[in-house]
Amino acid sequence: MTSSAWRVILGACLVALPMIGLGVAGSHAAPPASIIFGLSSEPPNLDPALQSGTAAQTVKIQLYRGLFAYNAEGAVEKDLVGSYEQPAPTSYVFSLRPNSKFSDGSPLTSADVVFTFERIADPRVGAYLAKRMSAVESVTAVDLHTVKITLNAPDATFLQMLAAPTAAVVSKRFTLAHGNDLKTAALGAGPYRLTQWQRGIQLTVARNPYYYRQGRPKTPAIKFAFYPDENSRVAALESGTVDLIEYVPWQDIATILANPQFGYQGTNGPFMFLIFNLAQPPFNDVRVREAVGFAVNRAAIIRTAFFGRGSPIYSLPIPAASFAYDQGLAHYYTYDPAKAKRLLAEAGFGNGFTATLLSTAQYGMHKDTAEVVQQDLNALGNHITLSLPDWPTRVSLGSEGRYQFAVHGTAGDLNDPDFLSAYFHSGPLNYLVAPGYANPTLDQLLDQARATLDVSKRKALYNRIQKAALDDSAYIFLTWREQGYAYKKSLSGFRNLPGFLTFYSGYTLEETAPGK
Amino acid sequence: MAAALVWVVATLVFALLHLLPGDPVLVILGAEGGAQAPSPAQVAAVRHALGLDQALSTQYARWITRLARLDLGVSLDDATPVTRDILERLPTSLELICAAVAMALLGGIVLGVTAARFHGSWTDAALSGLLAGGLSFPVFVVGTLMLLVFGVLLRWFPVGAYVAFTEDPLGYLRQLTLPAVTLAFNLLGVVGRIARGSILEVLHQDYVRTARSKGLGEARVLSRHVLRTALIPIVTVVGVQFGILIGGTVLVEYIFNWPGISTLLFTAIQRRDYPMVQGIVLVTSALFILINLLVDLSYAVLDPRVRYEGRP
Numbered sequence: 080m081t082s083s084a085w086r087v088i089l090g091a092c093l094v095a096l097p098m099i100g101l102g103v104a105g106s107h108a109a110p111p112a113s114i115i116f117g118l119s120s121e122p123p124n125l126d127p128a129l130q131s132g133t134a135a136q137t138v139k140i141q142l143y144r145g146l147f148a149y150n151a152e153g154a155v156e157k158d159l160v161g162s163y164e165q166p167a168p169t170s171y172v173f174s175l176r177p178n179s180k181f182s183d184g185s186p187l188t189s190a191d192v193v194f195t196f197e198r199i200a201d202p203r204v205g206a207y208l209a210k211r212m213s214a215v216e217s218v219t220a221v222d223l224h225t226v227k228i229t230l231n232a233p234d235a236t237f238l239q240m241l242a243a244p245t246a247a248v249v250s251k252r253f254t255l256a257h258g259n260d261l262k263t264a265a266l267g268a269g270p271y272r273l274t275q276w277q278r279g280i281q282l283t284v285a286r287n288p289y290y291y292r293q294g295r296p297k298t299p300a301i302k303f304a305f306y307p308d309e310n311s312r313v314a315a316l317e318s319g320t321v322d323l324i325e326y327v328p329w330q331d332i333a334t335i336l337a338n339p340q341f342g343y344q345g346t347n348g349p350f351m352f353l354i355f356n357l358a359q360p361p362f363n364d365v366r367v368r369e370a371v372g373f374a375v376n377r378a379a380i381i382r383t384a385f386f387g388r389g390s391p392i393y394s395l396p397i398p399a400a401s402f403a404y405d406q407g408l409a410h411y412y413t414y415d416p417a418k419a420k421r422l423l424a425e426a427g428f429g430n431g432f433t434a435t436l437l438s439t440a441q442y443g444m445h446k447d448t449a450e451v452v453q454q455d456l457n458a459l460g461n462h463i464t465l466s467l468p469d470w471p472t473r474v475s476l477g478s479e480g481r482y483q484f485a486v487h488g489t490a491g492d493l494n495d496p497d498f499l500s501a502y503f504h505s506g507p508l509n510y511l512v513a514p515g516y517a518n519p520t521l522d523q524l525l526d527q528a529r530a531t532l533d534v535s536k537r538k539a540l541y542n543r544i545q546k547a548a549l550d551d552s553a554y555i556f557l558t559w560r561e562q563g564y565a566y567k568k569s570l571s572g573f574r575n576l577p578g579f580l581t582f583y584s585g586y587t588l589e590e591t592a593p594g595k
Numbered sequence: 596m597a598a599a600l601v602w603v604v605a606t607l608v609f610a611l612l613h614l615l616p617g618d619p620v621l622v623i624l625g626a627e628g629g630a631q632a633p634s635p636a637q638v639a640a641v642r643h644a645l646g647l648d649q650a651l652s653t654q655y656a657r658w659i660t661r662l663a664r665l666d667l668g669v670s671l672d673d674a675t676p677v678t679r680d681i682l683e684r685l686p687t688s689l690e691l692i693c694a695a696v697a698m699a700l701l702g703g704i705v706l707g708v709t710a711a712r713f714h715g716s717w718t719d720a721a722l723s724g725l726l727a728g729g730l731s732f733p734v735f736v737v738g739t740l741m742l743l744v745f746g747v748l749l750r751w752f753p754v755g756a757y758v759a760f761t762e763d764p765l766g767y768l769r770q771l772t773l774p775a776v777t778l779a780f781n782l783l784g785v786v787g788r789i790a791r792g793s794i795l796e797v798l799h800q801d802y803v804r805t806a807r808s809k810g811l812g813e814a815r816v817l818s819r820h821v822l823r824t825a826l827i828p829i830v831t832v833v834g835v836q837f838g839i840l841i842g843g844t845v846l847v848e849y850i851f852n853w854p855g856i857s858t859l860l861f862t863a864i865q866r867r868d869y870p871m872v873q874g875i876v877l878v879t880s881a882l883f884i885l886i887n888l889l890v891d892l893s894y895a896v897l898d899p900r901v902r903y904e905g906r907p
Contacts, residue, residue: 115756121862123623123672123673123866124672124673129623129624129625130624130625130629130631131625132625202634202636202637202639202640202641203640203641203644205623205624205625205633205637205640205641206637207625207629207631207633208631209633209634209637210631210633210634211631260674262672262673262674263673263675277854278680278683278684278854279683279684279687279854279855279858279859280757280854281757304755304756304852305852306755306852307849307852307858308849308850308852310739310742310850311742311754311755311850311851311852314742314743314746314747314754314755315754315755315756317747318746318747318750318753318754319750320746320753320754320755320756321756441865468616469617469865470626470865471616471617471618471619471621471622471626471865471866471867472615472616472617474617474618474621474622474626475616475617475618475621476616478618478621478632489629489630490630491630492629492630492631498630501630501631501632507634507635509632509633510621510626510632511630511631511632512632579630
């Protein structure tokens with residue numbers, strides 16, 4: 080090789096550079112009549128039974144549907160079920176729509192529904208609803224289009240559970256043909272079918288011609304692009320590269336609201352809270368936990384972590400719209416450092432205590448919340464250090480109970496106070512529950528409230544539950560945080576479902592049209 | 596020798612990864628933000644299905660024996676072969692790195708030569724300043740600025756919407772530009788400064804004076820005699836940087852949503868997808884070794900004084 084070879088290489092570079100420049104002039108328009116949705120992450124899998132985060136949920140809702148669904152107002156409505164009756168409090172008879180088909184045209188029958196429930200109960204599948212579905216005693220196919228479900232106790236939340244995307248119906252034939260593995264292959268009865276999944280790049284879905292709703296979906300195709308970096312996600316919307324984004328970063332909400340080119344919908348869905356380890360000092364003493372409840376300035380968390388986009392919780396995270404909301408209990412705590420100081424003194428920590436607060440540096444909101452808590456507690460003479468590992472480590476430490484107290488953020492999975500069971504009902508240790516916490520009275524009340532179908536009776540029960548839970552204060556709930564979607568103004572029909580259901584907003588994509 | 600090196604890397608990666616706290620089973624079962632935690636029965640069943648309940652030594656033995664058959668295993672997440680994912684994503688990273696290295700080489704040499712040619716002048720000072728800037732601006736600052744100015748304000752380039760070259764060549768080049776320039780920016784500073792330094796050094800060599808006294812034109816002296824010798828340190832540094840860039844483009848790939856090996860590695864670590872992380876680290880290490888070998892071999896081409904002796 081001589082200098083001539085080098086000239087060739089240099090020459091090639093010289094040719095390549097203008098080509099890149101030339102590219103600037105080219106136009107890259109999206110195919111017409113489709114929506115590009117900027118998700119906050121790539122779905123790790125497409126199995127509808129698994130809970131794999133919001134982004135994956137949104138995609139799965141397009142591919143799969145279940146017996147029930149949530150409408151834009153957050154109400155449960157019939158989906159694949161055409162009609163149903165409840166002959167007894169513990170039994171349901173569901174008649175499938177006779178024209179229900181999977182997106183390959185194969186019929187959707189009662190056998191598929193039975194198979195779906197069996198699959199959810201199989202621990203190897205790792206289905207999100209497995210624990211809750213243990214209330215299901217039997218699922219039987221009465222005939223080709225009729226399914227009978229018997230519960231071992233009445234469950235006021237059963238239909239809501241069936242409306243969750245994680246209860247979607249899968250095809251028995253297709254699933255078994257894929258070795259019961261639906262992580263990458265998908266066949267459901269949703270408004271769209273999977274057309275292409277280019278790993279790391281995009282996932283596209285196209286209208287399911289067999290979808291039972293006439294004239295839906297309104298848009299022939301949706302392209303999901305993945306923007307894990309929140310700044311890039313916002314930039315993608317602002318530059319016109321995508322039509323719709325989820326998880327609008329809080330610091331950008333004001334700018335987007337001020338821009339007439341974009342629409343924005345936010346809802347107070349998820350909440351932030353502290354979990355205490357009750358198995359060891361100092362948080363085995365309820366006075367110390369209550370002291371924390373009075374010591375933390377919620378307004379500071381909303382300001383620093385959420386740029387003002389949230390609201391404080393001084394009690395349990397029961398939304399004001401819930402039947403169980405009790406104005407009298409809503410201000411159990413206040414921001415009162417002096418009272419916190421007194422409670423600490425009563426507990427024998429007049430000079431403060433030393434503890435480590437577990438959070439994660441991976442999510443800004445978790446870290447910022449932890450820093451405010453640390454600051455407020457240290458101001459009272461305590462010595463709090465932060466532990467900020469990455470999220471998987473944080474979850475492992477949490478599920479093993481290896482911490483003193485921890486920051487967490489999540490939402491309820493149903494718009495029903497029954498979600499409190501996940502925290503206050505005793506059971507095996509996991510990353511959501513306070514280690515060492517069990518209250519048999521609460522267990523009994525929570526079971527009873529779930530099994531009661533009358534709303535006014537349930538309201539009375541949840542009132543007692545809230546009082547008992549606040550007496551224990553095994554958790555201190557801090558703030559609601561806003562969960563927002565932003566989109567091009569021309570986009571129509573998309574709705575952010577209220578409250579906890581915000582993560583199921585993908586249900587309204589079939590009503591969404593791109594506009595001009 | 597190479598096989599032993601691969602074994603050492605494989606063992607190290609395995610050990611480090613399994614020392615890392617965090618549980619892939621919890622990640623798979625929806626620790627992303629579920630309002631219900633999985634039951635112990637589910638955790639146990641999934642752990643068993645993935646073979647993660649076996650002794651670490653058994654898992655290690657399985658990984659090494661598979662590796663001996665060039666089998667990197669399957670992803671814990673969705674059972675896709677690790678090799679397939681790597682083969683899909685590595686070329687995308689290489690495209691980005693090659694484009695960036697080409698830009699940096701070309702730009703760096705041109706700027707470095709110009710600065711050296713006008714050594715001590717204002718041009719030299721200005722160019723040296725620019726190169727120092729390239730060297731010292733962090734990649735996430737450059738990247739974010741590029742995104743804001745050329746993506747959002749001017750709208751010249753799409754933001755993180757990858758299309759394959761085969762699908763839309765122009766679209767491909769358009770979205771390659773910003774990440775490639777960002778990645779090249781830093782390297783441009785390195786190449787430019789080294790080019791300037793090494794050319795200044797070579798310019799004072801005897802054979803250059805000889806060439807000039809022979810009556811050769813300045814351009815010919817520079818291109819034919821000076822640049823060729825001065826290229827050796829540049830090739831060395833580019834070779835090393837190229838190796839580092841594979842798997843080191845994390846920030847650029849993240850900001851620009853580039854579907855390369857770094858984003859794959861990033862996700863795999865976040866999800867504690869052991870076989871995937873192991874596979875990526877192994878493959879990139881092997882590439883690093885290979886590139887260093889190529890750099891060594893290229894010396895012989897560039898400098899006639901360096902010749903490797905053939906084995907008998």
